[in-house]
Amino acid sequence: NLFGDTFDLDGEEAEVAVFADVILPVPIPKMFTYRIPRSLEKAIGIGYRVIVQFGRKKVLTGIIGKVHQKPPQAYEAKPILEILDEQPVVNPLQIKFWSWMAEYYCCHIGEVMNAALPSGLKLNSESKIQLNPEFDQQTSSFPIDEREQVILDALTQKDELAYEDCGKLLGLKSAHRIIKSLVLKEAILVYEQVREKYSPKVENFIRLKEPYASSKAELEKLFNTISKKPKQEEVLLKYLQEIPVFQNSTKNENGLNKKVFSEAGCSTSSLKTLVKNEVLEEFKVIKSRFEQIPSKDLEIELAPFQKEGLEKIKNQFESKQTVLLHGITGSGKTEIYIELIKEVLESGSQVLLLLPEIALTTQIVARLQKVFGSKMGIFHSKYSDNERVEVWQGVLSGRFSFVVGVRSSIFLPFDSLGLVIIDEEHEPSFKQFDPAPRFQARDAAIMLAWLHQAKTLLGTATPSFESYYNAKNQKYGYVPLNKRFGEAQLPEFVMADILADKKKNLLKLDFTRILREKIQEALNQQEQVLIFQNRRGYAPFTSCDECGWIPECEQCDVSLTYHQYSKEMRCHYCGFKDKVPQSCVACGSNKISTIGMGTERIEESLSLLFPEARVGRMDLDTTRSKYAYQKILEDFGAGNLDILVGTQMITKGLDFDKVTVVGIVDADRILHFPDFRSGERAFQQITQVAGRAGRRNRRGSVIIQSRRPDHFVFDQVFKGDYANFYLTEMSERQRFFYPPFVKNIKVTIKHKESQIAQKAANHLANLIKDIQVKKIVLGPEKSLIGKIKNQYLFDLLIKLDKTGNVPALFKLELRRCLEELNFQKDFKSVRIVVDVDPY
Ligand code: ADP
Numbered sequence: 043n044l045f046g047d048t049f050d051l052d053g054e055e056a057e058v059a060v061f062a063d064v065i066l067p068v069p070i071p072k073m074f075t076y077r078i079p080r081s082l083e084k085a086i087g088i089g090y091r092v093i094v095q096f097g098r099k100k101v102l103t104g105i106i107g108k109v110h111q112k113p114p115q116a117y118e119a120k121p122i123l124e125i126l127d128e129q130p131v132v133n134p135l136q137i138k139f140w141s142w143m144a145e146y147y148c149c150h151i152g153e154v155m156n157a158a159l160p161s162g163l164k165l166n167s168e169s170k171i172q173l174n175p176e177f178d179q180q181t182s183s184f185p186i187d188e189r190e191q192v193i194l195d196a197l198t199q200k201d202e203l204a205y206e207d208c209g210k211l212l213g214l215k216s217a218h219r220i221i222k223s224l225v226l227k228e229a230i231l232v233y234e235q236v237r238e239k240y241s242p243k244v245e246n247f248i249r250l251k252e253p254y255a256s257s258k259a260e261l262e263k264l265f266n267t268i269s270k271k272p273k274q275e276e277v278l279l280k281y282l283q284e285i286p287v288f289q290n291s292t293k294n295e296n297g298l299n300k301k302v303f304s305e306a307g308c309s310t311s312s313l314k315t316l317v318k319n320e321v322l323e324e325f326k327v328i329k330s331r332f333e334q335i336p337s338k339d340l341e342i343e344l345a346p347f348q349k350e351g352l353e354k355i356k357n358q359f360e361s362k363q364t365v366l367l368h369g370i371t372g373s374g375k376t377e378i379y380i381e382l383i384k385e386v387l388e389s390g391s392q393v394l395l396l397l398p399e400i401a402l403t404t405q406i407v408a409r410l411q412k413v414f415g416s417k418m419g420i421f422h423s424k425y426s427d428n429e430r431v432e433v434w435q436g437v438l439s440g441r442f443s444f445v446v447g448v449r450s451s452i453f454l455p456f457d458s459l460g461l462v463i464i465d466e467e468h469e470p471s472f473k474q475f476d477p478a479p480r481f482q483a484r485d486a487a488i489m490l491a492w493l494h495q496a497k498t499l500l501g502t503a504t505p506s507f508e509s510y511y512n513a514k515n516q517k518y519g520y521v522p523l524n525k526r527f528g529e530a531q532l533p534e535f536v537m538a539d540i541l542a543d544k545k546k547n548l549l550k551l552d553f554t555r556i557l558r559e560k561i562q563e564a565l566n567q568q569e570q571v572l573i574f575q576n577r578r579g580y581a582p583f584t585s586c587d588e589c590g591w592i593p594e595c596e597q598c599d600v601s602l603t604y605h606q607y608s609k610e611m612r613c614h615y616c617g618f619k620d621k622v623p624q625s626c627v628a629c630g631s632n633k634i635s636t637i638g639m640g641t642e643r644i645e646e647s648l649s650l651l652f653p654e655a656r657v658g659r660m661d662l663d664t665t666r667s668k669y670a671y672q673k674i675l676e677d678f679g680a681g682n683l684d685i686l687v688g689t690q691m692i693t694k695g696l697d698f699d700k701v702t703v704v705g706i707v708d709a710d711r712i713l714h715f716p717d718f719r720s721g722e723r724a725f726q727q728i729t730q731v732a733g734r735a736g737r738r739n740r741r742g743s744v745i746i747q748s749r750r751p752d753h754f755v756f757d758q759v760f761k762g763d764y765a766n767f768y769l770t771e772m773s774e775r776q777r778f779f780y781p782p783f784v785k786n787i788k789v790t791i792k793h794k795e796s797q798i799a800q801k802a803a804n805h806l807a808n809l810i811k812d813i814q815v816k817k818i819v820l821g822p823e824k825s826l827i828g829k830i831k832n833q834y835l836f837d838l839l840i841k842l843d844k845t846g847n848v849p850a851l852f853k854l855e856l857r858r859c860l861e862e863l864n865f866q867k868d869f870k871s872v873r874i875v876v877d878v879d880p881y
Pocket residue numbers: 342343344345348369370371372373374375376377527697
């Protein structure tokens with residue numbers, strides 16, 4: 043009973059009151075203080091889940107973030123009603139980490155909690171109602187009507203009712219209304235109950251019962267009695283064949299997986315009979331969802347230049363928390379990670395290796411698994427909830443001392459990290475866009491490591507400017523690796539001029555002559571080709587040839603992308619789908635053409651240009667299912683495909699022997715992205731995708747198609763002159779106040795009415811301008827995409843001076859401004875999104 047005992051505690055007088063700050067899933071940026079009733083004191087502390095009353099009408103589940111002796115100033119603390127756990131589910135370091143994240147990324151700690159816990163451990167999944175113990179029908183000023191009485195009566199029979207139960211009594215529709223009315227009359231409380239969604243994976247096993255299991259004579263007797271039942275005999279024989287009972291022990295507790303019998307063709311009904319007759323018994327075994335891969339370390343010896351790199355990293359860790367390993371593609375960074383990980387694990391600490399999403403299915407994971415076997419947990423974004431909980435528990439129990447995972451693996455319950463490695467640290471996919479917390483997993487992981495007093499290694503061939511800047515300023519250590527392992531050479535680069543070919547009629551289906559020739563050459567030699575185009579679908583635009591009409595999304599300010607495979611028009615922002623227009627909506631003409639190239643179209647062009655080639659495609663649309671990435675990459679690795687077309691998914695960490703040609707169909711698309719990072723991104727993407735070519739004996743070629751082949755980025759990529767490129771770009775950034783010279787915060791205001799959104803944005807801009815810190819405020823301005831899902835968007839960009847505690851001060855003041863804005867009647871329904879370090 044939730045309320046009986048605990049409410050009685052009110053009268054009890056504690057010598058020293060003890061309070062707990064509880065993290066609750068409510069949109070208020072703080073923890074809430076509750077009193078710990080004395081009877082609860084022992085079994086409570088940071089990280090326990092508790093049930094508390096929130097406001098007058100709600101009961102919520104939260105996690106204790108802090109225990110202290112300071113009563114709240116503004117209100118009288120209510121008691122904690124119940125504790126749900128025997129053991130804390132999160133540790134104090136995690137709470138510290140959550141608090142930091144909420145503060146740094148300007149969000150609510152409840153939102154961080156939501157992101158951090160796998161939903162199998164999550165709270166508030168089921169609403170139930172209870173009588174309000176403070177309610178007295180006699181003295182209440184609200185009369186209770188007949189139908190409401192039905193619920194109250196039911197609640198005197200049972201302590202709690204689920205919404206569905208009420209529905210059964212009154213019909214679902216009215217139940218909802220009646221519950222609401224009872225809540226308003228303060229007759230009942232709604233509470234959200236934890237529903238543990240995790241269910242372990244259970245398998246059925248069979249074992250021989252006593253006395254047969256320990257007595258040969260009894261077993262022989264048994265065989266005599268069932269000799270006329272050959273099917274039962276067969277079952278028993280199968281069992282004895284697999285588990286020779288009398289060989290090494292008198293008992294066999296392991297038993298045999300029930301599957302084995304059906305697989306061997308034994309009769310299931312005979313098996314049942316034997317169980318019924320108490321010859322065999324069935325029992326359940328909790329199984330891991332993850333295969334135990336036997337640990338089989340393939341000894342690889344580091345090359346001298348790799349050894350030197352490893353030593354340098356270790357040296358720099360003596361004085362620096364974070365080291366940047368700047369190693370060109372193919373230099374063998376993975377092998378260096380492996381050596382470091384081994385050492386840290388041997389010292390008894392934990393290790394976390396962060397990878398961008400797609401890299402998780404590639405060779406690097408297979409390689410690590412060979413070395414670390416069952417010690418290693420994998421945390422994949424496509425895992426089911428049960429799988430996530432199992433990894434979580436594996437970290438808690440110590441089964442996994444090493445985890446390889448995507449960005450959300452920073453939330454796992456580590457308690458003694460010694461090393462965090464972030465591979466491909468420049469990857470923008472480490473940034474979470476929606477929902478809050480909008481964190482950068484690389485940056486957050488560095489903070490996490492700091493909380494653990496652990497080291498961080500950032501690995502990449504193309505550092506993010508932020509990290510390189512920190513290395514140059516001695517904040518991070520820096521270790522370059524400028525050689526490829528073995529004989530592999532860096533590829534040759536070839537610029538292909540799209541406009542020149544067009545003029546000479548050499549452009550065929552968007553492919554320049556040189557790219558076509560190189561592909562053909564590779565195909566002739568039985569080599570493989572990667573083709574990169576960062577746009578999925580068939581064509582980004584369709585348009586009427588007569589009047590220029592372009593089909594657009596009904597809910598967003600964007601054109602619809604034509605998807606040929608699914609034969610529909612799709613919005614890539616809200617998922618809206620429409621039929622493919624047969625004629626122009628504006629003028630009726632049926633001359634509709636497609637403009638631009640998506641991966642589907644390139645796949646089609648390649649099939650037309652090289653009919654003998656087997657072409658595959660890897661983009662968001664072909665990789666929605668859990669093992670789709672893996673399947674495509676396996677096919678490609680096994681040589682079942684000659685050409686693989688893909689979006690940025692194919693730029694990451696792929697290591698295939700036979701790829702000798704890499705084509706970039708439209709490099710201008712990468713260059714012209716309207717963002718201050720576009721140059722940096724172009725350099726990174728081209729270098730990374732080029733790094734897939736010629737990783738073994740034969741030198742590879744990278745063909746880059748562009749309308750501006752003389753753009754200076756290309757030249758710098760060819761020369762591999764990262765340092766020079768960095769200097770050029772950085773002087774621009776410094777001049778125009780871009781990160782890393784300032785700290786950017788983007789505030790987006792959303793509302794379904796454009797006018798209200800704009801007014802709110804103006805108002806907020808004025809509030810922000812009044813904040814007394816050194817800053818530049820840009821906007822408000824209509825967002826790049828002015829409408830998404832019927833919400834109008836306006837942006838404010840704040841560029842903060844980074845020195846001292848300016849950013850922290852500003853964020854504090856910003857919270858106040860946001861509250862002030864939402865407090866105004868006109869702007870109550872305005873949604874505000876704060877993005878710290880936006881991309
Ligand atoms: P990077 O991540 O730096 O691009 P990888 O770690 O993928 O490079 O290494 C490139 C290739 O060279 C891989 O196939 C890897 O197995 C191989 N390799 C690297 N170092 C060694 C080594 N010391 N001995 C044997 N093979 C190595």
